Amino acid sequence: SHAASPPQLIPSIPQNHAISSDATTSSSATLQTTSTNNSLDPDDDPFPEEDKSYTKYNHYPPYCSTPQEMETRAIPPLSSSNNEDDTTTTQTQLVHVTALIRHGSRTPFAGSPSYQCWNGYWDSSDTGVWNCDLLTYMSPPATNTKEKGKQVDDEGNLLEEEPDFLFEKRYDALMLSEEDQSRSGNILNGTCQKGQLLARGYEQELSNGKHLRQAYFYDGDNTADEHAAADPRMRLWDLTQQQQAKNNKNASQHHHVGDPTRAIFQEPNLKYRADDEQRTLMSGQVLLRGLFGPELAATTTGDDDDDDDETAVIKLHTADYHVDVLTPNDKVCPRVKELRNEAYQSDEYKRWVQNSVEATTTKSFMKNVMGMDDVPEVILDCMMTTICTDRNLPDALNDYDGSGEGNFETVADFAVQNFTFPYKYNGGAYAKLGMGPLWLEIMSNILQIVDSNNINNNNHPTTSSSSSPGGMPPPKLALFSGHDTTLMPILATLGKKVWSGKEWSPYASMLQIEIHQVLLGTDNERYPSGYAFRLIYNGKVLTSKIDDCSDNADLCDVQILVTQVMSFASEYKDAHCATTKVQQPAKESDIGEMKDVTMNLLSTPAGAMMALLLVVFSMALGSVTTCFIMRRRRLRREYKYTDTLALAELSLSALDDGETDVRGDTDGARIEPVVIPGIGLHEKNIDENSLI
Numbered sequence: 102s103h104a105a106s107p108p109q110l111i112p113s114i115p116q117n118h119a120i121s122s123d124a125t126t127s128s129s130a131t132l133q134t135t136s137t138n139n140s141l142d143p144d145d146d147p148f149p150e151e152d153k154s155y156t157k158y159n160h161y162p163p164y165c166s167t168p169q170e171m172e173t174r175a176i177p178p179l180s181s182s183n184n185e186d187d188t189t190t191t192q193t194q195l196v197h198v199t200a201l202i203r204h205g206s207r208t209p210f211a212g213s214p215s216y217q218c219w220n221g222y223w224d225s226s227d228t229g230v231w232n233c234d235l236l237t238y239m240s241p242p243a244t245n246t247k248e249k250g251k252q253v254d255d256e257g258n259l260l261e262e263e264p265d266f267l268f269e270k271r272y273d274a275l276m277l278s279e280e281d282q283s284r285s286g287n288i289l290n291g292t293c294q295k296g297q298l299l300a301r302g303y304e305q306e307l308s309n310g311k312h313l314r315q316a317y318f319y320d321g322d323n324t325a326d327e328h329a330a331a332d333p334r335m336r337l338w339d340l341t342q343q344q345q346a347k348n349n350k351n352a353s354q355h356h357h358v359g360d361p362t363r364a365i366f367q368e369p370n371l372k373y374r375a376d377d378e379q380r381t382l383m384s385g386q387v388l389l390r391g392l393f394g395p396e397l398a399a400t401t402t403g404d405d406d407d408d409d410d411e412t413a414v415i416k417l418h419t420a421d422y423h424v425d426v427l428t429p430n431d432k433v434c435p436r437v438k439e440l441r442n443e444a445y446q447s448d449e450y451k452r453w454v455q456n457s458v459e460a461t462t463t464k465s466f467m468k469n470v471m472g473m474d475d476v477p478e479v480i481l482d483c484m485m486t487t488i489c490t491d492r493n494l495p496d497a498l499n500d501y502d503g504s505g506e507g508n509f510e511t512v513a514d515f516a517v518q519n520f521t522f523p524y525k526y527n528g529g530a531y532a533k534l535g536m537g538p539l540w541l542e543i544m545s546n547i548l549q550i551v552d553s554n555n556i557n558n559n560n561h562p563t564t565s566s567s568s569s570p571g572g573m574p575p576p577k578l579a580l581f582s583g584h585d586t587t588l589m590p591i592l593a594t595l596g597k598k599v600w601s602g603k604e605w606s607p608y609a610s611m612l613q614i615e616i617h618q619v620l621l622g623t624d625n626e627r628y629p630s631g632y633a634f635r636l637i638y639n640g641k642v643l644t645s646k647i648d649d650c651s652d653n654a655d656l657c658d659v660q661i662l663v664t665q666v667m668s669f670a671s672e673y674k675d676a677h678c679a680t681t682k683v684q685q686p687a688k689e690s691d692i693g694e695m696k697d698v699t700m701n702l703l704s705t706p707a708g709a710m711m712a713l714l715l716v717v718f719s720m721a722l723g724s725v726t727t728c729f730i731m732r733r734r735r736l737r738r739e740y741k742y743t744d745t746l747a748l749a750e751l752s753l754s755a756l757d758d759g760e761t762d763v764r765g766d767t768d769g770a771r772i773e774p775v776v777i778p779g780i781g782l783h784e785k786n787i788d789e790n791s792l793i
Contacts, residue, residue: 154301154491155167155168155491156491157491158488158491158499158501159502160501160502160503161488161489161501162485162488162489162501162503162510162513163607164485164489164605164607164608165206165485165488165489165607165608166205166206166305166607166608166609166610168304168308170607171304171305171308171309171609172308173639173640174308174309174312174611174639174640175312175315175316175640176312176313176315176316176317176329176613176637176640177329177637177640177641177642178327178328178329178331178332178335179193179329179332179334179335179635179655179656180655192334192619192620193334193617193618193619193620193633193656194334194617194618194620195317195334195335195336195337195615195616195617196337196358196550196577196616196617196618197337197358197546197547197550197575197576197577197578197579197615197616198313198317198337198577198578198579198613198614198615198616199543199546199547199578199579199581199613199614199616200313200578200579200580200581200611200612200613201581201583201587201588201591201611201612201613202306202309202384202385202388202580202581202582202583202588202609202610202611202612203384203583203584203585203587203588203606203607203608203609203610203611204298204302204306204378204380204381204383204384204582204583204584204608204609205298205299205301205302205303205304205305205306205380205384205387205608205609206298206299206301206302206305206489206490206608206609207296207297207298207299207302207380207486207608208231208233208289208293208294208295208296208297208299208486209231209289209295209296209479209482209483209486210295210296210482211288211295211296211479212288212289212290212295213229215479216479216482216483217477217479218477218479218480218483218484218487219471219473219477219483219495219498220471220472220473222483223290225493227492227493228487228492228493229290230284230289230290230291231289231290231291231292231293232291232292232293233272233291233292233293233294233297233299234300236269236270236271237269237270237271238267238268238269238270239267239268239269239270240266240267240268241265241266241268271292272285272287272292272293272294273285273292275287286706294379296378296379296380297379297380298379298380298383298384298387299490301489301490301608302380302383302384302608302609303383303387305608305609306383306384306385306387306388306391306609307387307388307390307391308391308609309388309391309609309611310387310388310389310390310391310392310393310394311391311392312611312640313388313391313392313578314391314392315328315329315330316328316329316330316335317329317330317335317336317337317338317578318330318336318337318338318340318392319331319333319336319338319339319340319341320340320341321340321341334617337577337578338365338577357550357574357575358550358574358575358576358577359574359575359576359577360574364396364400364413365393365396365577366389366393366396366397366413366415367415367416368416368573368576369573369574369575369576369577370576370577370578371389371415371576371577371578371579371580372416372418372546372576372578372579372580373385373386373389373415373416373417373418373580373582374417374418374419374427374542374579374580374581374582375417375418375419375427375581375582375583376419376420376422376425376427376428376582376583376584377419377420377421377422377425378422378584381427381582381583381584382417382419382582384582384609385417385580385582386415386417388580388582389415389580393415396413397413400412400413426538426539426542426673427539427581427583427584427587428535428583428584428586428587428590429441429531429532429534429535429536429586429590430535430673431535433673433678434534434535434673434677434678435678435679435680436534436677436678436679436680436681437531437534437535437678439680439681440523440527440530440531440534440535441523441531443526443527444522444523444526444527444531445522445523447526447527449526450522450526453518453522454519459511459514459515459518460515460519462511462515463476463511463512463515463516464476466497466508466511466512467480467512470497470508471495471497476512476515476516476519480512480516481512481513481516481517481520481605484498484509484512484513485513488501488509489608494509498512514603517603517604517605518602518603521589521593521602521603521605522602524589524590524593524602525593525597525602529590529593529594531590532590532591532593532594533594533669534669534677534678535590536587536590536591536594537669537670537671537672537673537677538671538672538673539581539587539591540591540594540666540669540670541670541671541672542581543579543581543614543670544663544666544667544670546575546576546579547575547614547616547659547662547663548663549574549575550575550616550632551616551630551631551632551659551663585605585606585610588606588610588612589602589605589606591612592612592638594665594666594669595636595643595646595647595665595666596646596647596648596665598646598647598648599636599643599646599647607639610638610639611638611639612636612637612638612639613635613636613637613638614634614635614636614662615634615635615636615637616632616633616634616659617632617633617634617635617656618631618632619631619632619633627658628656628658628659629658629660630658630659630660632658632659633656633657633658633659634656634657634658634659634662635655635656635657642655644656644657645657647661647662647665648661648665649661649664
């Protein structure tokens with residue numbers, strides 16, 4: 102591929118169901134495979150063998166997001182009234198949705214030795230080897246040839262081109278031998294990447310796409326009465342009118358959001374944002390497959406009334422992972438780490454971790470039953486990646502029943518609260534600073550939509566309702582694909598009642614912020630800004646849990662949301678990110694982290710060779726430096742010694758033999774020889790070894 106155009110990652114649909122595909126990024130080239138089972142209908146099941154999943158255990162925690170759990174997360178319809186004491190229906194129209202998701206089910210995010218779960222974890226072929234049937238297709242950009250030419254739209258913009266061919270990417274290059282394929286040289290000892298999305302995660306995100314479609318897409322008779330989109334107020338897209346709007350090039354943009362003349366999956370109708378991790382890139386793109394499946398299929402088969410079929414391309418916005426802001430980034434903003442450490446050093450945390458029932462019970466269990474001195478930092482991930490993929494838990498942890506009791510839930514509850522403590526501490530200061538840049542991205546879309554004349558945004562006076570850079574209107578749907586450490590701190594910034602800090606964001610969790618325009622002449626007192634918002638998390642409406650929003654109300658004036666988040670929605674700036682304390686010596690946790698990094702380095706052949714070369718280089722450098730210092734000392738002593746002899750010789754006025762000296766007398770009397778103790782008259786030979 103060209104340097105300026107990196108290859109696309111494309112999720113495959115199993116061809117004739119012969120191979121299970123775990124999913125990768127959804128892109129246009131996927132639509133051109135010749136598989137007879139390559140339907141993009143979100144109701145089709147690309148992984149029939151997944152029916153065997155979630156059968157090992159009688160109960161699974163919500164974290165696993167089983168198919169039954171995912172069904173409970175459908176987006177609820179808008180209530181007929183926004184106040185339990187009011188029998189009237191508020192006249193509103195949905196104009197924008199921001200959706201934030203966590204990636205779906207994945208493999209462990211690290212390997213041995215840093216990822217230590219329990220004794221024997223990595224030795225077992227069940228938990229220590231992760232093989233994937235994932236097929237990842239890489240598509241190089243098509244070449245502009247004279248035969249093809251460059252196709253442009255009516256405005257002169259270069260149209261996306263179809264890929265010439267695909268690469269199938271496999272993580273099997275380090276299989277140890279042809280005879281023994283049970284383990285490989287990869288970090289997870291198999292053909293899976295660390296942190297890779299699994300087939301179960303593919304299904305989960307496909308389900309999320311279906312939920313969004315059922316809530317916001319009206320498709321005539323194809324929209325069931327129980328779906329939210331059956332309500333005209335919830336129709337972000339009305340597919341029965343979409344073609345008419347597309348044909349009318351002069352059609353006005355309803356509410357100045359999106360562009361009805363462009364495909365619904367193209368900008369500015371959709372903006373897709375993810376960090377540059379395989380599982381997040383893939384999760385968002387699979388969701389979009391479930392959301393726009395019929396439209397994407399129609400585009401590639403020529404069934405959308407266009408003259409020619411074309412490859413559907415969805416733009417993905419990402420950044421270098423180590424400087425991205427979809428999670429709190431203490432590498433870019435050191436103050437973020439400082440706030441986290443302050444939480445863990447607080448008296449409140451120390452009391453909890455030393456005296457709480459969860460802490461004392463968990464520590465005792467891990468030491469006396471599991472034979473481990475400490476509670477591993479990754480214990481929650483170990484337990485969940487094991488049970489959620491039907492692998493074998495240790496007997497002592499194999500007691501999950503959803504009752505809130507038992508070893509599994511006790512350890513999990515401690516691990517969750519231990520990790521999430523900084524998010525809620527000190528009014529959520531850590532979460533607010535850490536998620537400030539992401540909130541700024543989110544609100545930049547929303548503030549373009551709402552009327553700036555009716556929004557009090559004194560904290561950010563430079564932000565207005567003007568269009569985004571390049572004059573593009575705000576999107577109808579903004580999708581952000583991130584992590585559990587994206588959703589949990591975002592929830593923590595919205596107030597104490599929104600999220601308790603005791604629940605971990607499960608696989609494929611989804612948070613929506615809906616923006617509704619309040620039609621003129623209705624509820625002007627309740628919605629003075631003219632816009633309302635609705636907050637939904639995993640199918641539950643949380644709007645009323647935000648401070649100053651009415652109890653049991655679906656909608657709340659958007660001014661309250663702006664006031665809540667714009668005080669900290671900001672890029673990382675030096676003034677905010679500078680540390681406030683003098684640098685302290687490395688703590689035990691930092692030393693442990695350095696040790697883990699070193700052990701990870703030494704665990705690979707390349708790392709071991711690098712370490713050996715470093716040792717040899719250090720020895721050579723030390724030898725050269727030592728020889729240089731020794732030579733300088735020898736020369737300096739030799740010079741000082743011979744110089745002393747020269748001075749002695751100059752002091753002699755006469756020479757009699759090698760052992761006497763004479764002193765002169767002004768009277769011309771005879772000069773008597775005088776012996777100078779310790780000084781000979783001739784330079785003696787110098788033993789270089791005696792100078793060392």
